[in-house]
Amino acid sequence: MTTPLRLGIAGLGTVGIGVVKIIQAHGDLLAARSGRPVVITAVSARSRDKDRGADLSAYAWEDDPVALATRDDVDVFVELMGGAEGPAKDATQAAIAAGKDVVTANKAMLALHGQDLAEQAEAADVVIRFEAAVAGGIPVVKALTEGLAGNAIRRVMGVMNGTCNYILTRMESSGLPYADVFEEANQLGYLEADPTLDVGGIDAGHKLSLLASVAFGTRVAFDAVELEGIERISIQDIRHAADMGFKIKLLGVAQMTGRGLEQRMSPCLVPDTSPLGQLDGGTNMVVLEGDSVGQIVLRGAGAGEGPTASAVMSDVIDIARGIRVPTFGVPAAQLEPAPPAKAAVPAPYYLRMRLFDKPGALAKVAAALGEAGISIDRMRQYGHSNETAPVLIVTHKTTRDALDHAMAGFAATGVVEGEPVAIRIEEV
């Protein structure tokens, strides 16, 4: 098979140009590995005149991505525009209808429309590939779909938003509060145009929902992801967690339980000696747990031109080689609509509160926990400042329901100032 594989690339931002550069630099290497040349025939972006730092003169230009996606001289439509709706989705559907394979980095589109698109692709006998949509350069979709295909997956976890991890790491190292570090990250250009996508956990939630589908053979269910961002993480909690041997991470967890599929993207404490705990800065990490393989940890750059383009090229080369795995690992019709678990599996929790300096204050808090059936693993009271003293508690495993019950009980004691902070400790 020496017919070239012909790509049409829509979207010439960082990732699109990264793909162009790889193809221009590594023609022989790609041909050797693919068994055939991989070439670009046409490209599309919003502005034709912009200097993008790569020579695009050899490629046909289309203003309209739909026109690009349906060109006769395009075998694979490479969708790197982004956005859940609009041109990206229109062009993807047009490509499928025209019998083109699709490679995309578009997590939002797949998180919201993955099932429909996968069904359309299978009906048209084409494939959609999305390695670049999850954890950048880390080949995690391939690891789950193919590398661990002999396993029943137990749990998938990950730090999949480098910006959030950068902010949390920087808060710890600098001692600066969230708002200051957020502003820093903004100045450095680390944040999406709508920063809620990052710090609200939405972007990472999109990724988690895709991994969950691949891991458990279920329909993508982004709506069912329990989302909580990092906006309310305080420098106090980062410091106190460190004192107790933990780091705070925006951690995605997908887990199939007897009561349904649990999907959470929220701040969690993890032991500072664990691979997740040791992950500093903008790097991503995904932890995969299978019944045979045990725990596999993958770490790498989660964003950026080179890493994301590397993932796009992995999908392109697979297609060139004739590898045609279904979008989410099994045929779309066989994906099951997993009922969401109503409550997370029990876990230990970290509690922080301030107690008024009254005799028996600590005993009252302990009693409220006891009444909710929660036992205490460790407790620390710090020196007083003003009229209240900070108290940290690490509980044994409990449910969020029991914890909410206990926290309601705290109010009645009259010894707790304000709202206690409760953060789940994920056992990794």
Add this chain to the structure above:
Amino acid sequence: MTTPLRLGIAGLGTVGIGVVKIIQAHGDLLAARSGRPVVITAVSARSRDKDRGADLSAYAWEDDPVALATRDDVDVFVELMGGAEGPAKDATQAAIAAGKDVVTANKAMLALHGQDLAEQAEAADVVIRFEAAVAGGIPVVKALTEGLAGNAIRRVMGVMNGTCNYILTRMESSGLPYADVFEEANQLGYLEADPTLDVGGIDAGHKLSLLASVAFGTRVAFDAVELEGIERISIQDIRHAADMGFKIKLLGVAQMTGRGLEQRMSPCLVPDTSPLGQLDGGTNMVVLEGDSVGQIVLRGAGAGEGPTASAVMSDVIDIARGIRVPTFGVPAAQLEPAPPAKAAVPAPYYLRMRLFDKPGALAKVAAALGEAGISIDRMRQYGHSNETAPVLIVTHKTTRDALDHAMAGFAATGVVEGEPVAIRIEEV
């Protein structure tokens, strides 16, 4: 495609039985992912009567693995006997000649005969897959061959022998000398029948040579791997390295340089804060560096029933899905006979020696280093005991040649007791 894929499994040790158990437990899951049922039709092992903890009654039995490999009702020959020569190789060649695909966990056979077998397989239009041969359950062959296929690979590193890492970790935590921990590992059954395979670095060297081939598109060249085991690592070096912020690991490094392909499997110091430095116990880790993706780290169980069987099943499911990547990522005829680099790329070194208590002793050592063109990054002298004092030196980057020159110079100074210890510090 709903025709079952029929396996013939030769070798019913830990891994073989692990594969049987996965297929018996996960029939529906495997069929959904593969697009067709995966079944075992026949098995072979040395003793038919042994109780192996799995029901084998549904499978035909062959005493002779060659007979198994060539059965009409076998599509894929699963070779889990081990051994570079003899029955494993005979049966593999017979399978290829009979037009069967081959899945194997046999690193020794591929390290020594990989090129021949790959050529034979391609001539017969069958594939050989060997994910289980390298780093157990970690899908690293797939990550390199497919996941990072868009990259020119710069360097591949790894801790790929869990037994050695266990011994080094245990020496550090217990303070026991090598001989004692070796004996402990032996009692625990962690060592191969010929322990030199483990502690001499041969087993890990086999794995490294396979990864190098896949990474650089070169012919497997195990003979060119510079091998050094962990037998001479002393508890003093482990402690002193820790004092200087390093861990000692049996580290494999393959790197394409301007002067040829460098392949080393030897004890190295790595920073204790790096992922490799933080890898304790029997776990494996592989670090892949590509020109686009940057650094990808993979971590997981490197041995054992479940993890290794998981890797075997990954290959089996790939074949069931119709994925047919060449054995070493590109066609065997295109693999290049990479000339081995004559010397390792420069690196910092750790030096430990004992100096006699004479005036100017340290100055003489420093002068010998200076004459060899080696500059000193850090130096520590410890308190005297008897007539000599331990001295640790971390050099700046230098070549092994320059270092050997300097060490020869030490002898002439008359202030160094015995042989200095020199260990490379790998920049990870």
